[in-house]
Amino acid sequence: MFTGIIEEIGAVSRRSGSDLTILAQTVLEGMREGDSIAIDGTCLTVIAFTAESFVVQVSPETYKRTTLARLKPGDAVNLERALTAGARMGGHFVQGHVDGVGRVHSIVPQGEFALWRFQAPSEAARYLVSKGSITIDGISLTVVDPIGDTFDVAIIPATLQKTTLANKRPGDSVNMEADMLAKHIYQFMKNMSPGGLTIDKLKRHGFA
Secondary structure (H helix, E strand, O other): OEOOOOOEEEEEEEEEOOEEEEEOOHHHOOOOOOOEEEEOOEEEEEEEEOOOEEEEEOOHHHHHHOHHHHOOOOOEEEEEEOOOOOOOOOOOOEOOOOOEEEEEEEEEEEOOEEEEEEEOOHHHHOOOOOOOEEEEOOEEEEOEEEEOOEEEEEEOHHHHHHOHHHHOOOOOEEEEEEOHHHHHHHHHHHHOOOOOOOHHHHHHOOOO
């Protein structure tokens, strides 16, 4: 589990088959083999590390469903270690299970801020809610004015400085994960048959 608050920007050192080596500093503190770490919002497992880098293994399915397959040495990536008990919750609950790849639609400067419009894949678009949460390349952001499969996000200068969004341009691909609470509510309502809420239905869905 993650929060969508990026700890540092790392860099791809090497890709070899399923192995992906990332140069980093902050996230290496206290790292152990088997730790979960989010790379551009994708939850992966550390299999080895040194004083300057760590290695994760990426499955074919993960390469297929995320932007990680496009990474090459030198590319910057957002990094976040898994949430620990007692830590402050600054973003929202993020699983690191990318729903699909979306893209940057447009960027409109608004003084010190910027209004970014994104186009979401169908796997994430159905869960878009105004003022709700969404994770883009591992960054916890707030949805503004969702229309169909597009939505806006107001980006503050600090977010650009501390994440890889500063490198993105219209047309670029991004990993997207919809809010997990929205997913559960959507699925619950979808599975509800006509006739309203009953104790039997609640029990069937594990709520009673």
